[in-house]
Amino acid sequence: MFQKAFAGERRPLLSTIATALFLAFQSSAVFAVPVDVAAQPLGSALRALASLAGVQIAHASDVVGTLQASAVKGDMRLEEALRRLLAGTGLEFRKDGDSSYVIVRAGHSEKVLPEMVVTATRTERWVEDVPASVTVVGRKDIATQQVQSPLDLLRNVEGVDVAGYGSPASLPRITLRGVGGSFGGSTSQILIDGMPIESPVAGIHQGIQVLDLQDLERVEIVRGPASALYGPSAVGGVVNFVPKRWRGAPGAEVSIGAGSHDARLFSAAVGAAWDVVDFRLSASDYRTDGYVAQPDSDPWGSRDLASRDGRDKKFGLTLGLRPAANQEITFSARKGDASSAWLGGHPNYRFDNDSENYDLGYRFELGERAVFKVRLRHTRQSTHMLFDDEYVNGNAGSLVLAEVDDRIESHDYLDLQADLRLSAANLLTLGYAYGVGKFTSRWEDVIWGGSGESISKSKLTGIFVQDEHQLSENLTILAGGRWDRYEFAGDSQNGVATGKDSKDKVFNPRLGLRYRLSEPTSLYATVGTAYVPALNFLKFRGGGAWLDNPDLKPETSISYELGVKHRQLNWSARAALFHSDYEDKISSIRVGPQWQFQNIGKVAIDGLELAFEGKLGDWQPYLNYTYTDSRIKENPSDPLTVGKQVQRIAPHKLNAGVVYSPSEQYYVRLSGRYVDDYYFNDRNTDEARKAGHFVADAKIGWRLPVSGPLRSAELSLAVNNIFDRRYREQQYEYMDRRNVWLGLNVRF
Template identity: 25%
Template structure:
């Protein structure tokens, strides 16, 4: 069963979603779940836009949140699956579980989105982006998606935006276990224990996922299996005048794939170490420091042998000074050392130090954010970036915002090493530099309905590409331009909610005046739901228009469903159906005669026991 994103097909797909009555398998709207926003005055607090806590409605940019309830709806859903429900974000995954996934945020390149885990950079130094498909979400509280440049706050890579995974902090004593089983011999189990008392807390999680996987190439019937296991632990203390926490995560596993039409396989391990502390020097002055390390190892064990490891170490220290009720100042320094190594092939490292300053002004009418960062990179010299943003409240129901910012991306080790030649490294590469503009609005039509929209323009110079005319050696081309607009509607009434978002995105290679590959221009999401706290049913529709590659990739529409029953405070059962229509749609070109294809239908049932 196949859907193509044309007007008639889209209408039919919406009708199917409406017919299944009700809901949103994964609502990624900016304010938290629509139901809770309708029934509660509590605001969604985010940290990614300004590196400090703020109400999402005050952020002078477009920032969306995937909340904890959405993440927990289907434990077997991987991170790429969760991100597909964002209209302005395209995910190109070459197959299903365990297959590489690239994220194109507002049309920008895959390497232009910075991935953070509790503040720690998780992009690797040997591939342009991150091993997004290998990051576990078991202990994640919410995922924040900041659209637009954020190099002032985070340095390199944040040209298109930032995706930050924020882990949970225990608030009470509890223990739980969740088991979900489904088609293709898919199975995931999670065990968790939390303890919290008098400001002290501890948390531990363990998880295991196994699946036979799916066919990943259109002319290859063999399926690609995947399994992973891991655990995480966190301890800390949170008092009025100070806080200190330490966390550790490890995730390892095995995956199958194809290399030149031949079966291959890999093992992987990633680890995160994070120590964070804050000290309130006085009621208006807070000092925060983070020491982190992220390790990523990828070893091909079947096929062309290789072992590639990346280790990043970071120290970030800043002071937040609340000058008065309206003015807040942030000043800090951030150090990153990256080491990358391919066994018996190469070993290289680079370090970078950033100095950043940010000022925020806030009253009942206007919120502003202005910042500057000077980055001193060992290999690529000094870069200065800046940002200026403001949100103006026209009335209690309406606000508008605008921002402008510059950003940069330094070449990674895998793009600059000259030996071995097969890596295509070019030590003469120059960093990419960008400038972005954005305007937007939010308007509450009624107390239960909100309309929002934004328009943006980003130009990136010195874009790094792998040049086919130079034996695939990386080189700088002229520039690329990303233009687009988003329009969304959120509604919540009693136990019902609905969200719709459309994004039009044009990503162009300016030198050739042609669309960049794997970036559909038209993107649409629809979510409908009913949830009374004891029962809930949900449906989501994701539709993407055709995209360019060496040949066109057809558009598609896919539907997910979720239902749950909270039997009592200790027992919850749930059902998930991903890709309800069994749409075997194409995601990328493989070779002259075949495509990579997405996973077909995945139905599963699960249960959670909680004490």
């Protein structure tokens, strides 16, 4: 709900700006400010007050329900206004940081505040109320880490395997719940603000590159099958990156930094929020000389001759407009431009990535009974690659002889959703999704004299439904499913069709139960399915050494999970046991003198996840452990892989750390992660074995004294890979050794 912050007619813009500027320098939690919130549904009133005061007030829709708030008017502190709004509702607020509040039921004893999550059910829910294994990396956790990419934030999360690359502009690849890779594309879906960033035919997978770390509010990781809500490529789960919206008075934020390998960063953001409009505009520029990722020659003789330099520029704009009390229109535009050496010291081994993303959304709230959402997204990704195998080995080579490969992917996506509260105990979610994707690859091989273009197209239509029903005070059931229809246009090369059109239909159900044993403890059980589509180029290969297989089916999985969550006083804990059967895996097999892609593979996964986090005085420790037994059960294309571990999946993973913050002036974060041995091939041969490694990181932040127009200033020092470990995440490439970063963030 987006109710007017002031009753009656809106104040003139200059008056609103003056109020916002005053709030920029005076904390509304301490000083009295003019408050004028009309009588309305409580959810609307809380959002109106948050917009006025420039703070975040988190509340779950099932907690607020259909409660009404009385009018609150006068000069008062923010917390006094909150008390008046919540009077007689049975709710109370808890402070969570400098500018955040959480609304909870009165009488709750926990001091560690619950976290809000949207991704697990597509509706706002506390993490403890969701029948799934969920982790939220919030703004505070993001601020106390020094990472290069948003995907690097997942390294300290249970159930996630991360494989980084040595090139500065390359993004890590992530895998959830040990499902491994697929010929059909990604097995774990990445979202920005709840929507996919690429189509299944994408051959680039750089869409997250549009999102700058300074624009990131939080990350929600939902482990387990998610095709019942999000469609394809969600066998292991989904990761949703939620961007920031500007809150409160007009202001600006500037960050500068410098570190190892002559790395330097400049980023800035400006924005403001009033009762009818808010905006955030940001830009950043990162450059580095890079490091040597492949010092030794691989079996083909390739190696780095020098460090891998790189640059990464980003631009972002978000805009929110509220033309009426219960309506909001949102728009965002993001662009990323990254360039890097593919192999250091080789001018003909480079790539350039360009990504852009445009969103348009509309939200309409019918009191507390219904919420309707319409969202449109257009994405475009392109990669320009230069490479020359003839001149890579110990030779700088010639750009004239370099092979050129341009890859372009575009995706248009429509998402419709209706959340209907049929009763206080029943929420029905209905949705429709439509997506069109196109992937084009153009290449020119100067050495061999060839060139060409290939095009792949896809069309998706999805319908989903989810019913969340509270059967009793302690028992809640969640049931739903999604029906997807895929259409693939026949692939073409140089304008000549190499494949026929094909269609697939898939239905993926999900059932979850949550039972509250006591106020702080709940149990849950869930079962669901997921899939990865069978792409056209796998079905139709255009003759030659390959046979067509129009009957190729999507890869499918079914997963079972049991879990427990506990949150009390100053700590919280969670545990989950899961099993997945990943079937109809696509692989190539010889059929006489030719080859063909067939559904011949099967993987079985058993796992355990444990996590703990809490607060002991000034110390905030965390610890999580993952055990994943992911093994190949069937693979006629290579019987020697049966019974072996799936490649790039670590059986054991342990994360531990602590944040020490004795005052608002400074903090110290120490964190470490152990990743067990794993293999770079499915046969698990000795030469493909990667030894386990332990990496420790540290960061210290100081809040400097400020005055005048400055809101805050923080100086930070980070040291990653403290013990200078030499380890790999790709078969022939080593990750960065010890590196140092010094940064300064100033807010006006």
